[in-house]
Amino acid sequence: MSPLKISWKSLWSKPLSSALNIMLIAFGTGILTILLLASTQIGEKLDNNSKDIDLVVGAKGSPLQLILSSIYYIDFPTGNIPLKVAQELAHSPFVKRAVPLAQGDNYQGIRIVGTDSNFVRIYKLKTSTGKFWAADFEVTIGSAVAANQKLKIGDTFFGAHGLTGSSDIHKTHAYKVVGILTPQANVTDNLILTNISSVWKMHEDHEKEEAAEHHQDQHKHEDGETHHHESQRPDQTGHNEEKEITALLIQYRSPMSVVMFPRMVNQSTSLQAASPAMESTRLFSLIGVGVDTLQWFAALIMLIAAISVFVNLYNSLKERNYDLAIMRTLGASRAKLFCIVIFEGILLTLAGTIIGIILGHLVLQFIGTYQESSQARLNGLIFLKDEIYLFAAGLAIGIFAGIIPALQAYRSNISKILSKN
Amino acid sequence: MITIQSISHSYGSTHRIDFKDWEINNGEQWLLLGESGSGKTTLLHVLTGILKPTTGEVIMEGTSMYTLSSKELDQFRGRNIGIIFQRPHLIKSLTITENLTLAQSFANLPEDLKRVNEVLESLGIANKKNAYPSELSHGQLQRVSIARAVINKPALLIADEPTSSLDDKNAQAVLELLMQQSGLNQATLIVATHDKRVKDAFTNTYELK
Numbered sequence: 001m002s003p004l005k006i007s008w009k010s011l012w013s014k015p016l017s018s019a020l021n022i023m024l025i026a027f028g029t030g031i032l033t034i035l036l037l038a039s040t041q042i043g044e045k046l047d048n049n050s051k052d053i054d055l056v057v058g059a060k061g062s063p064l065q066l067i068l069s070s071i072y073y074i075d076f077p078t079g080n081i082p083l084k085v086a087q088e089l090a091h092s093p094f095v096k097r098a099v100p101l102a103q104g105d106n107y108q109g110i111r112i113v114g115t116d117s118n119f120v121r122i123y124k125l126k127t128s129t130g131k132f133w134a135a136d137f138e139v140t141i142g143s144a145v146a147a148n149q150k151l152k153i154g155d156t157f158f159g160a161h162g163l164t165g166s167s168d169i170h171k172t173h174a175y176k177v178v179g180i181l182t183p184q185a186n187v188t189d190n191l192i193l194t195n196i197s198s199v200w201k202m203h204e205d206h207e208k209e210e211a212a213e214h215h216q217d218q219h220k221h222e223d224g225e226t227h228h229h230e231s232q233r234p235d236q237t238g239h240n241e242e243k244e245i246t247a248l249l250i251q252y253r254s255p256m257s258v259v260m261f262p263r264m265v266n267q268s269t270s271l272q273a274a275s276p277a278m279e280s281t282r283l284f285s286l287i288g289v290g291v292d293t294l295q296w297f298a299a300l301i302m303l304i305a306a307i308s309v310f311v312n313l314y315n316s317l318k319e320r321n322y323d324l325a326i327m328r329t330l331g332a333s334r335a336k337l338f339c340i341v342i343f344e345g346i347l348l349t350l351a352g353t354i355i356g357i358i359l360g361h362l363v364l365q366f367i368g369t370y371q372e373s374s375q376a377r378l379n380g381l382i383f384l385k386d387e388i389y390l391f392a393a394g395l396a397i398g399i400f401a402g403i404i405p406a407l408q409a410y411r412s413n414i415s416k417i418l419s420k421n
Numbered sequence: 422m423i424t425i426q427s428i429s430h431s432y433g434s435t436h437r438i439d440f441k442d443w444e445i446n447n448g449e450q451w452l453l454l455g456e457s458g459s460g461k462t463t464l465l466h467v468l469t470g471i472l473k474p475t476t477g478e479v480i481m482e483g484t485s486m487y488t489l490s491s492k493e494l495d496q497f498r499g500r501n502i503g504i505i506f507q508r509p510h511l512i513k514s515l516t517i518t519e520n521l522t523l524a525q526s527f528a529n530l531p532e533d534l535k536r537v538n539e540v541l542e543s544l545g546i547a548n549k550k551n552a553y554p555s556e557l558s559h560g561q562l563q564r565v566s567i568a569r570a571v572i573n574k575p576a577l578l579i580a581d582e583p584t585s586s587l588d589d590k591n592a593q594a595v596l597e598l599l600m601q602q603s604g605l606n607q608a609t610l611i612v613a614t615h616d617k618r619v620k621d622a623f624t625n626t627y628e629l630k
């Protein structure tokens with residue numbers, strides 16, 4: 001019978017305390033697994049989505065908000081910018097490519113984005129079936145949209161005003177699906193793309209309706225959408241003369257632009273320029289504080305688990321002193337006893353680590369299914385190389401907790417133990 | 422053949438016990454008689470290679486036991502000496518069969534279930550082979566501990582106070598089992614006791630004073 005089997009049997013003979021130790025370790029490892037997976041995935045998503053975009057130009061406000069709304073499609077836009085100014089910036093010699101964005105509507109919570117063919121080029125999009133949007137009210141949808149909303153080519157749907165909610169539907173025009181994108185593993189999987197004039201036309205009609213409605217029922221728009229709606233047409237009388245878009249994504253022509261262009265935007269126009277790289281880093285450092293706290297918390301749990309395994313082994317050793325002495329009389333060497341005791345610690349922590357890692361993945365998958373924002377959905381079924389470190393940590397804790405009891409077993413004076421009984 | 426020569430052991434600097442030389446031939450059955458505190462346990466531990474004496478040597482089958490390394494000595498003990506303790510102490514987390522195969526594997530011998538059955542059979546407890554120690558009575562446990570001591574066919578079988586906590590009838594039964602098993606396995610038997618009841622069964626006596 002191998003020492004490993006003896007340790008295994010010994011653990012099974014006291015299931016409750018073994019289970020408690022395993023649970024503690026599993027809990028700590030589980031939290032660490034979730035943190036590791038979530039922060040890696042969020043980091044990857046942030047990088048993936050802003051990969052080729054050097055700068056975002058939008059209305060003044062929070063730069064982070066501008067980035068969140070124009071690159072990650074999570075927050076509300078900061079406001080609108082005049083098309084004329086945007087076009088001037090797009091033609092600046094510093095700019096290699098400029099992508100206009102017009103947001104304001106959604107379909108079942110999915111943003112409808114008015115843009116042009118530069119968007120296709122900057123994100124290197126391809127269609128899996130159909131074609132890219134061309135005429136007004138034609139849309140090309142992301143792969144996840146097609147799958148989740150069960151939309152296919154030729155289907156039509158009505159957009160709703162605002163970025164969430166479907167209470168205020170634009171019934172005058174229906175969008176028609178003309179293409180579906182290949183999966184990109186970034187935000188475009190969850191967008192509905194159309195041309196800018198569709199978005200404008202949708203709102204021209206909408207505003208006429210609404211102006212009439214406003215006289216009849218003042219109470220209809222008291223929610224958050226109203227606020228955004230107002231910002232979309234700061235001047236009710238002038239909105240027809242001056243067309244507006246939400247933001248402009250910029251790709252630089254040369255490294256020189258990095259220095260010159262943002263300054264130019266901030267000084268010479270009433271707009272603001274925000275760098276996705278900088279804001280993402282800032283955002284991540286904000287999340288990072290929370291992640292750090294949780295990490296310390298998990299480490300603390302692991303420490304408590306290690307102490308608990310230690311106490312468990314140490315106490316059981318007192319009871320098993322005689323057992324171990326008998327084993328020596330049966331011919332087991334000191335080294336064998338050392339192994340038997342330390343294997344118990346390692347088995348406990350390794351079992352805890354494995355259960356913890358599995359648990360972490362399951363919980364993350366569970367969180368992912370119930371997440372509202374489809375843009376930042378977490379996936380629990382991805383395994384990372386770094387998880388091997390969690391294994392190593394589990395092993396180390398087992399050795400750490402088992403080493404003192406194991407050494408005691410190694411050093412014990414069996415004659416003394418046996419003559420006491 | 423086992424001989425002990427000029428053995429003495431000191432506990433601390435004051436308490437010293439001297440043991441007279443002893444020669445035991447193969448197959449003999451000896452009684453080691455002595456009151457508590459007379460050094461009985463000390464001599465047994467010295468004999469079984471558990472306690473290194475301060476002076477003197479123990480020679481068993483031509484091997485001077487205390488010249489072996491710790492690991493070799495453990496191995497030697499596992500193969501050649503079977504020990505029965507006053508209280509039957511088995512590993513609680515293992516079944517009776519596992520307790521016996523444990524003794525085989527600790528002695529670096531292959532696990533032999535046939536031998537396990539044979540020994541349990543000869544002691545009349547074969548029906549308990551898959552039970553755990555906690556399910557057995559004291560008498561049954563005593564038999565299992567005898568089985569464990571003889572499983573590797575040791576040259577020397579040592580029993581430490583095997584009868585002291587038993588009534589007359591059971592003491593007699595255990596003594597008979599020990600004699601029978603030492604005969605069956607061709608082992609030299611040493612029974613250490615202060616129990617005068619068992620005196621008559623032995624012709625050879627080593628007495629501690």
